[in-house]
Amino acid sequence: FAYFYGKPRWIRQAPVKLTYAFSKSNMIDYISLKDTRTVFKRAFSRWAQVIPVSFMEIEDYPSADIRIGFYHRDHGDGKPFDGVLGVLAHAFSPENGRFHLDASETWALDLETIKSSVAVDLESVATHEIGHVLGLAHSAVKDAVMYPSLRPRTKKVDLQIDDVYGVQALYGSNPNFRFSSLLASENSLNKG
C-alpha cells in the first residue's frame, strides 16, 4: 500500500464522521439517484467496517466533506478526463474531498444486465476512489482495491489485506472488525 506525500488523513475528533454529497448538476441520467446512492452507501460502508470512521450522506453539496460528481473532459481541476475508458475517475487526497468520475464512461450497476464491452462497474471505482479520499495512494498488489487499473466489465469491491493494513495505519481499526473475516474472503478469492 502507499500514501500520498506527507501521509495526509482527515483530522477529526474521534469517532471520525465524514459527510458526503452528490452534485446537483453533474450526475448521469441513465442511473437513478436512488440507485447511485445505494451503490455509494455500500462502497463507503466497506471502508467503515474496517476503520472507526463513519460516513453520512447529506443534501448540501458545498458543505459536505466529500463531494461527488460526474464530469466530461476538462472540468476545471487541471486533470481533464479523456472520453471512453482511459482515465475512469480521480479523487483528491485529504482533506480536499473532491471525487470526480468520467461522465463519458458507460457506468454499470450490474454487469449482468448491460452488454457494452466498455461497461465499467460503478461500485468498484467508487470503492477505489474512497480509498484515495481517505488518504491511500495506489498499491502494487494486483488484487488490492487500490490497484490503479480496472478492466472493463470487471467487479472488484472487496477490500484486501493490503487495503486494510494501509487504511488502518491511518485511522486505527474498527473495534468490531476481525481480520479472520477478511482472511476467509481472501482464501475463497485465492481458491477461486
Added chain:
Amino acid sequence: RISPDSSSTVITVDSYNTTTWHDFTRFLDAEKGSRVSGMSELKKYFNRFGYLPLPDTDNLTDVFDTQLESVVLAYQTNLGLPATGKLDSDTISMIVLPRCGVSDTKTHDTRFQATKR
C-alpha cells in the same frame, strides 16, 4: 492470434481497445535506442501518472531513450510487474487498461502526490 487455417495472422482487437491508449500496442517490444513514431505520446502518458515530471511535454522525442527505460522500470515496480525495463507484453497490456487518474508516484502536484510504504 494466428488462426490455424490461414496463412495470414489474425490480430484480435478487443472492441473496447479502440479507445484511449490502444495505439500504444504498437510499441510492443520496441528496442531501447529505437525511434518509433508516436512514442512521445507514451511519454505523455507516463508524465500524466507522475513518472516523468516535466515543465511541459511539448519537446518529447519518439526515441526509446535511457530516461524512458527507467520510467518503464518505475512503472513496472509500481504495478507489480516483472521489472524488465522493456515494453514487453505484460507492460503494454497494463498500460492500455483503463485506470484511475490519480498518479502512481510523487509528483510536483501536491494533490496527487503519493509515496510508497
